[in-house]
Amino acid sequence: MQAYQEFMDEVLVTGEEIAKRVQEIGNQINKDYAGEDLLVVCLLRGGLVFTADLIRTLTVSHELDCMSLTSYGTGHYSSSGNVRVNLDLLTNIENRHVLLVEDIVDSGRTLAHVLMMLKTREPRSVKVCVMLDKKMRREVPVTVDYVGFDVPDKYVFGYGIDIDENYRNLPFIASANLEKYQKPA
Numbered sequence: 001m002q003a004y005q006e007f008m009d010e011v012l013v014t015g016e017e018i019a020k021r022v023q024e025i026g027n028q029i030n031k032d033y034a035g036e037d038l039l040v041v042c043l044l045r046g047g048l049v050f051t052a053d054l055i056r057t058l059t060v061s062h063e064l065d066c067m068s069l070t071s072y073g074t075g076h077y078s079s080s081g082n083v084r085v086n087l088d089l090l091t092n093i094e095n096r097h098v099l100l101v102e103d104i105v106d107s108g109r110t111l112a113h114v115l116m117m118l119k120t121r122e123p124r125s126v127k128v129c130v131m132l133d134k135k136m137r138r139e140v141p142v143t144v145d146y147v148g149f150d151v152p153d154k155y156v157f158g159y160g161i162d163i164d165e166n167y168r169n170l171p172f173i174a175s176a177n178l179e180k181y182q183k184p185a
């Protein structure tokens, strides 16, 4: 695996900035759901690190469940919008307040698909929380209720977000220069 320093463009968000923002989002969620029971749904695998940090800022009572989706098709470093469910929820969400936690919203296709799917199960409410929003890339409208940071139209990695399944462990979020990046053999 190539050292990230060889292809990193710049650090977009530091670990300190992330921690501060996660706490602010958590505070807002605690206010918005005061007195309610929440079901936090982590979208694997990119949402894992964010979800782990976010739930530790929550004081509202909540359960945690996970879903795994794959967006497949032609684009290697962009989502195609053909979304497949690899792992579904174990929890029955009927009449529950659901909060989806995702790493990044780009075209919006992944979230639009999962929202449409979950709404057929008649939850009491569904809200969306993303760490990163690439607003200028949106192709499908999705309402995002909580956003960590807006990011430019660059390929990003770190804080749970991968490039070819690597670099999820990095504590910051950085942009990649894909011309310098070498795909693992």
Ligand code: IMP
Residues within 6 Å of the ligand: 046, 071, 078, 079, 080, 081, 102, 103, 104, 105, 106, 107, 108, 109, 110, 111, 154, 155, 156, 157, 161, 162, 163
């Ligand atoms: P969308 O369906 O186009 O909104 O894409 C969302 C999904 O694409 C996210 O869950 C990520 O897995 C992936 N994605 C989009 N942009 C990036 C990026 O810059 N780095 C890594 N993954 C990304």
Ligand code: MG
Residues within 6 Å of the ligand: 044, 045, 046, 047, 103, 104
């Ligand atoms: Mg993802």
